[in-house]
Amino acid sequence: MNANEMLRTLAGATGLTRQQADDALIAGLTVLSEVVSAEETRDLLAQLPKSVRDRIPVSGTTLPMRPIEFLARVAELTTVTGEDTERIVRAVFEVLTEAVNAGEMNDIAEELGDEYAELLGREERLRREHARTESSDHGLAATVIGLAVSSVHAVGRAVWGPIDAGLRLGGLRH
Numbered sequence: 001m002n003a004n005e006m007l008r009t010l011a012g013a014t015g016l017t018r019q020q021a022d023d024a025l026i027a028g029l030t031v032l033s034e035v036v037s038a039e040e041t042r043d044l045l046a047q048l049p050k051s052v053r054d055r056i057p058v059s060g061t062t063l064p065m066r067p068i069e070f071l072a073r074v075a076e077l078t079t080v081t082g083e084d085t086e087r088i089v090r091a092v093f094e095v096l097t098e099a100v101n102a103g104e105m106n107d108i109a110e111e112l113g114d115e116y117a118e119l120l121g122r123e124e125r126l127r128r129e130h131a132r133t134e135s136s137d138h139g140l141a142a143t144v145i146g147l148a149v150s151s152v153h154a155v156g157r158a159v160w161g162p163i164d165a166g167l168r169l170g171g172l173r174h
Helices: 003-014 018-035 038-046 067-077 083-099 102-112 123-169
Strands: none
Touching (some): 003 018, 003 083, 018 067, 018 083, 038 102, 067 083, 083 102
């Protein structure tokens, strides 16, 4: 996706002018570069048009930032305020998702953590992953319990067999 397509998509999704969309994209990427590692920032920027990547600083340090702080920082760098900031940042992430490969966005999402899932538009995916983990945990528990019961039965048969044979030989059991 070239820079014009990115800006057109962002402007169309948000109702921003092209200049405002450009400001929002650069602000979103700038704050993202402050939150994720320099290596991940470079990997992301390598997939973006030169006219975009050349305007994003890459820092050697990362700042811990909650999603609310991320939004506030983007608002500081743009003329966008209030509830519009969250809507616009979501749209920026949607454009990035279209512009770069899925593996890169997965890497970004992993670095940001689950608390960013909603902002990244990945809340449904996160719900599915948690449901799968829970069901596999339940499946694992059932498997462990099943193996334990089978083991107890096997041990019981191994112990009871000779006792039963001795009782039969002694005439104490039919």
